[in-house]
Amino acid sequence: MGMSIQQIIFMVLSVISLVSALGVVLSKNPVTSVLCLIVTFFTIAGHYIMMNAQFLAVVHIIVYAGAIMVLFLYVMMLMNLNAELEPQKRNWLKYAGAISGGALMVVLVAALRDASMPALSSQPTDIGLIKNLGQLLFKQYVVPFEVSSILFLSAMVGAVVIGKKD
Amino acid sequence: MTLLSIDWFFIIEKVLLISVVLVLSLVVAMYSTWGERKVAAWIQDRLGPNRAGPMGLLQPLADGGKLFFKEEIIPTNSSRFLFILGPSIAMMVACMTSAVIPWGDTLVIAGRPVSLQIADVNIGILFIFGVVSMGVYGIMIGGWASNNKFSLLASVRAASQIISYELPMGLALIALLMLTGSLSLKDIVEQQRHSLWNVCYQPLGFFIFLVCAFAECNRAPFDLPEAENELNGGYHLEYSSMKLGFFLFAEYINMFISSALIATMYFGGYAFPYMDSLGLDPNVVTILGFVALFIKTLCFIFFFMWVRWTVPRFRYDQLMRLGWKVMIPLALANMLITGALILARQH
Numbered sequence: 137m138g139m140s141i142q143q144i145i146f147m148v149l150s151v152i153s154l155v156s157a158l159g160v161v162l163s164k165n166p167v168t169s170v171l172c173l174i175v176t177f178f179t180i181a182g183h184y185i186m187m188n189a190q191f192l193a194v195v196h197i198i199v200y201a202g203a204i205m206v207l208f209l210y211v212m213m214l215m216n217l218n219a220e221l222e223p224q225k226r227n228w229l230k231y232a233g234a235i236s237g238g239a240l241m242v243v244l245v246a247a248l249r250d251a252s253m254p255a256l257s258s259q260p261t262d263i264g265l266i267k268n269l270g271q272l273l274f275k276q277y278v279v280p281f282e283v284s285s286i287l288f289l290s291a292m293v294g295a296v297v298i299g300k301k302d
Numbered sequence: 303m304t305l306l307s308i309d310w311f312f313i314i315e316k317v318l319l320i321s322v323v324l325v326l327s328l329v330v331a332m333y334s335t336w337g338e339r340k341v342a343a344w345i346q347d348r349l350g351p352n353r354a355g356p357m358g359l360l361q362p363l364a365d366g367g368k369l370f371f372k373e374e375i376i377p378t379n380s381s382r383f384l385f386i387l388g389p390s391i392a393m394m395v396a397c398m399t400s401a402v403i404p405w406g407d408t409l410v411i412a413g414r415p416v417s418l419q420i421a422d423v424n425i426g427i428l429f430i431f432g433v434v435s436m437g438v439y440g441i442m443i444g445g446w447a448s449n450n451k452f453s454l455l456a457s458v459r460a461a462s463q464i465i466s467y468e469l470p471m472g473l474a475l476i477a478l479l480m481l482t483g484s485l486s487l488k489d490i491v492e493q494q495r496h497s498l499w500n501v502c503y504q505p506l507g508f509f510i511f512l513v514c515a516f517a518e519c520n521r522a523p524f525d526l527p528e529a530e531n532e533l534n535g536g537y538h539l540e541y542s543s544m545k546l547g548f549f550l551f552a553e554y555i556n557m558f559i560s561s562a563l564i565a566t567m568y569f570g571g572y573a574f575p576y577m578d579s580l581g582l583d584p585n586v587v588t589i590l591g592f593v594a595l596f597i598k599t600l601c602f603i604f605f606f607m608w609v610r611w612t613v614p615r616f617r618y619d620q621l622m623r624l625g626w627k628v629m630i631p632l633a634l635a636n637m638l639i640t641g642a643l644i645l646a647r648q649h
Contacts, residue, residue: 167384167446174439194428202435203465206442210461213446213454266425266485 146186153179166212170205177201191266311414319420323400331554332362334603338554341607369547377540380449388444389541389548395437396555402426403562404488406572406592409585418572418592419488426487427475430563431468434518438464440552441520441527445537456536459618460527464518466625471514473633474507477640478567491571495578501568506636508568510629515560517625520553522610526618561602562595569598 156179159172177200184193273281336351336358343350351358376385406418423429438461445457481503482490494500501508517524528536538549565571572591580587616624 171384171443190423190425191428194425194432197432198428198435202432203468206435206438206461206465209439209442210458213442214458
């Protein structure tokens with residue numbers, strides 16, 4: 137034994153999230169990719185719940201899995217992507233992709249090696265509960281919070297302007 | 303009895319409760335199909351199903367048996383896994399919402415308080431919102447995997463309809479939250495137990511929520527995704543046997559759960575007038591409360607059916623206009639007025 141129930145759940149969740157994240161990248165069918173991404177989001181929400189951040193978990197599901205991915209799926213389904221109809225990519229494009237991806241990984245690994253990451257405290261935390269999160273957002277961080285809402289507003293206005301162009 | 307530092311009695315209690323709630327939703331959904339046909343018959347001055355059993359009461363069993371034994375057809379050019387996943391998701395999502403609804407107060411069995419709510423999480427309403435937003439996947443995946451243009455059109459319709467009506471639904475809920483100050487459905491019911499029902503404070507919010515619930519359940523007058531005269535049946539066109547049954551059944555479970563939710567949030571849930579001054583045993587009051595919630599729920603299910611057989615289906619552009627240009631501004635206005643009134647009362 138020697139494993140608590142939290143550790144078992146963590147292991148299971150992590151394995152599922154890694155496998156489904158790999159599925160996003162490796163699957164040939166774009167719709168399968170999107171579905172794998174949805175599974176990944178769910179496992180990440182599971183990790184949030186493990187950290188006692190239920191509000192974050194549920195908002196994560198509503199916003200990402202419930203809204204954004206529905207639109208992704210919507211577009212994917214309407215595009216009707218077929219392997220036969222797709223223009224074949226040239227080989228040099230694949231090599232360029234592999235090299236730039238590898239370079240990005242080297243940078244990430246280097247950054248992670250130099251970053252100082254203090255071990256997470258094993259104490260239970262309540263910061264993810266909705267009450268504490270609300271207090272934090274609307275008292276301590278109220279200015280950045282409101283500024284980000286202006287960002288959303290400008291994005292909305294932009295979408296309407298583009299939509300009305302014709 | 304603790305193993306792996308888990309209270310096993312707690313697990314047994316919850317498993318029992320989950321099974322009971324699940325069976326209850328399935329039975330209610332099953333008899334809603336019978337009820338729907340009886341109500342339709344009553345409204346259209348017919349008799350309705352009356353052959354299988356007394357008053358046709360065995361009709362749902364006959365229908366279910368027929369669906370189980372029908373030939374199962376999976377279209378050749380469909381993606382098999384997703385084709386089966388579609389109805390499974392629809393069914394699973396429909397059954398998940400019942401977890402946070404308080405079906406009653408606490409029962410005391412052998413000195414052990416047993417809450418008649420599967421999970422009293424402090425984000426109850428958001429949980430429901432999350433599950434509802436998942437509901438569209440069953441229809442979308444099923445419709446796309448069928449490899450049929452009509453099915454795809456229907457699932458695209460369903461997706462845009464559900465996303466459009468989620469917004470006013472969420473805004474109506476925000477106004478309710480501002481009033482109650484809690485996301486837990488249990489707290490919301492307990493508040494209504496000691497004062498007026500929320501519908502008295504939130505009539506407009508209740509109306510908006512009700513309309514959006516119709517849209518989210520794909521019920522008439524918003525049953526565009528299964529408009530048979532335009533789409534040959536809609537997203538479940540290629541489905542047969544029990545996979546079709548799952549789609550149809552999920553709609554009835556959704557209707558039951560939405561009715562229970564409306565009853566819980568706006569009509570007092572398991573609370574009924576004078577429940578604390580009857581002087582009865584708490585266990586009896588709890589059971590009476592459950593009965594009260596059940597009756598309220600049945601009333602709303604009847605209302606769903608009544609509307610279906612009274613109001614004609616919207617056109618698609620009317621549906622979108624209603625969603626974006628009427629419901630959302632109304633919900634925003636409701637939120638503003640609620641906020642202003644709460645602020646005025648505090649000063």
